Amino acid sequence: MLRSNLRAIREHILEIAMTSVTKGELVIRRLESLFGNINFDDDYWREQNEPFWLIAETILSQNTSSTNSRAAFRNLFSTYQTMEAVSLADVQDIERAIKQAGLYEAKARSIRAVAREVIETYEGNTWSFIGGSYQSARERLQKVSGVGPKTADVVLVFARDFDIIPVDTHVFRVSRRIGLAPQKGGYDAVKMALEDEIPSGKRKFAHLALIRLGREICVARGPRHWMCPLTDLCDYYKETSRGGN
Numbered sequence: 001m002l003r004s005n006l007r008a009i010r011e012h013i014l015e016i017a018m019t020s021v022t023k024g025e026l027v028i029r030r031l032e033s034l035f036g037n038i039n040f041d042d043d044y045w046r047e048q049n050e051p052f053w054l055i056a057e058t059i060l061s062q063n064t065s066s067t068n069s070r071a072a073f074r075n076l077f078s079t080y081q082t083m084e085a086v087s088l089a090d091v092q093d094i095e096r097a098i099k100q101a102g103l104y105e106a107k108a109r110s111i112r113a114v115a116r117e118v119i120e121t122y123e124g125n126t127w128s129f130i131g132g133s134y135q136s137a138r139e140r141l142q143k144v145s146g147v148g149p150k151t152a153d154v155v156l157v158f159a160r161d162f163d164i165i166p167v168d169t170h171v172f173r174v175s176r177r178i179g180l181a182p183q184k185g186g187y188d189a190v191k192m193a194l195e196d197e198i199p200s201g202k203r204k205f206a207h208l209a210l211i212r213l214g215r216e217i218c219v220a221r222g223p224r225h226w227m228c229p230l231t232d233l234c235d236y237y238k239e240t241s242r243g244g245n
């Protein structure tokens, strides 16, 4: 009698615990099991305590592969070494240094504009340029031509540790397929939906894990469902496979 009562209480507690867990939390738990810790490769700017290089690399990463943007960044960094040198450089020379990243004319102008803004308005202190509240820093960054909400958010999640989820092309696609984000609506609608679903403290991991899932498993064409631990949670899988594999 006592044992059956205890089992009933345990099942009830388990049920409550399960119903209070959001789909986003379940997704993150599975991705933690799949990927373990994911580190963002950002030693280069931390070693120098200079977030200008993080901003530059984030601009270079727009609409290109990570291989191309990293190569362009390495070339930019080895050519100029300091933000001051970038601010004084001829824009055509910056274009040549970052050509591999694509859209290099616009990206060269943006990177130099950031360097000039920091030097002319913030006495060369990039931490001041990205300082203050999340909203004020985000608005300041976006005043520079070529810096949109995603670029601003990536800079702020890594340099300032704000508890947010930047939404890149992989995060857009994967979160919509799983059903964590609305099918319609732009950047901010998807970001807000994800931040409602993913608990505080897990959002930076969510950003990195959804990108990795999108690159390796939930690719744009022909998602590899058989490699994915989310099939029972995923709206797209349920709609397209009718439970098959």
Ligand code: SF4
Pocket (backbone or CB within 6 Å): 174, 177, 178, 217, 218, 219, 223, 224, 225, 228, 229, 230, 231, 234, 235, 236, 237
């Ligand atoms: S089940 Fe398929 S569609 Fe859904 S997240 Fe995984 S790979 Fe993508």
